[in-house]
Amino acid sequence: MVRIFGILIGLFFSGWLLVSFGMGAKEYYTNRPADTAEHAFHQHAKDISFTSDGPLGKFDRQQLQRGFQVYKEVCAACHSLRLVAFRNLEDIGYNEAEVKAIAANWPIPTPDIDPATGEMSTRASLPSDKFPKPFANDVAAGAANNNAIPPDLSLITKAREGGAPYIYSLLTGYQNPPADLPAANQPGPGLHYNPYFANLNLAMAPPIAAADQVSYSDGTSATIEQMAEDVSAFLIWTAEPKLEERHQTGWAVLIFLLIATFLGYLSYKTIWADIKAEKKKKEAEA
Template sequence: MIRIGGILVGLGFAVVVLFSFVIGAYNFATEEKQGAAEYEFYKKPEKADFAHDGTLGTWDLAQLQRGYQVYKEVCAACHSLKFVAFRDLAALGYTEDEVKALAAEWQVPGIDPNTGEDILRPGSPTDNFPLVYPNNVAAAAANNNAIPPDLSLMAKARADGTNYIHSLLSGYGPIPGELKEKYPDFETPPGLYFNQYFPNLNIAMAPPIAIEDQVSYADGTKATVQQMSQDVAAFLTWTAEPKLVERKQSGLPVLGFLIFATILAYLSKQQIWAAVKPKKKG
């Protein structure tokens, strides 16, 4: 009797699961799709030409320095780099004295040695980049309830991160007529901005790079929107993975060693078993 009851319970459970599956499949096939504009008009990041791309790629130090300048003069107003230390900037080609001078341009939290009170002091090479906001509540209050993310690892946190950053920064614009014609109800709410490289097409961040010559490059490079977007994307790729080039360069010797070791092992096997004759069948 207990066995029969167990079988009936199992059958009842299977029927419920099957019924739920059928209903769910029917609703999925017949209900009107919501938010289709986001799927149809979202653009994947466009491929840009970066010096560090490819197996033999290397850092373009001039571009990384320009990217740092864009970050400092534009992005640092809202976004932190809390996992990067000022001394790390030496990898961009700056001298020790230049790193000290760059660090001193920032104000970092410190303690007054005489009173023990919290103060702000000029940064030193051993300091990390300071936080823009003391906490998420302050960040949200200053940015229409949107919390600006830390950019230290952004290039690793997004798929195709380098191209994503470059495309996003240069992808602001009006709603295309084709989208408006096909989806008349689609709109960008107040406080948001249209960007086809952002997954839901509307982003809370105002266009940070909006006009040419927003930054005056020290090396004389023309500061177009595309150029500034590409430079800061390269810089943020370096902050996310500063050993990227070294890691790729170490792969070739390792691959060569593995090929050599494989050939050596095969020749050794041939030498060891050369005197052993296979038995004839039959």
């Protein structure tokens, strides 16, 4: 009796779920929500590939150094890299002396007060230090950026849907609003139209605004697209500095598993060969 009662209860709830699902599906297809301007004008990330893409991907150290230069000269004024230490730059091709020189030109605030000026004093960064924040706190960051707090870029390619192609698209996507953009979605004071951003309008002004904004030491032409691609590649590295090691480990593990599977199969054949032969012999004698 208890079993029958339990089955009936289960059938009731299962039927109720099916009815609810059917009613919800009917409501969605008969009264679909109207597309907003964000849906109509928002664009997906541009199709761009990086050398680190795919299971065999590797970083282009020269490109990473160019990307770091773009970050240092363009992005660092507003965006932090709080999870990256100066000494990590050795992984992208800088030697110890170069890392020390880079760190020395990046002052870090200290709790001490300069008695001569009354201002907070600073010290030169050490290779073991993380990249310092460009603002003292979020209040100062918002005040300097139209009340929008610039995000930390350490993991930005992991934190944003679309990853590095999205970052590249955003940096190269600033444009004038289309003529048919609704008035409610027109960029207000201090905002900039960008169809790759979720709500179409960004508080961040175009950071890469013109060609040759950065002078590359390797002779690469510093177009807007090139600078955007280089800094996007650099931010892939900041988010996944061990990407190459992970790829190498993955292939080693895969090869090991294939070999182990083959050896296991041979062991199976060897161990059970005599048993099968003995079983067939007994069956024949019977």
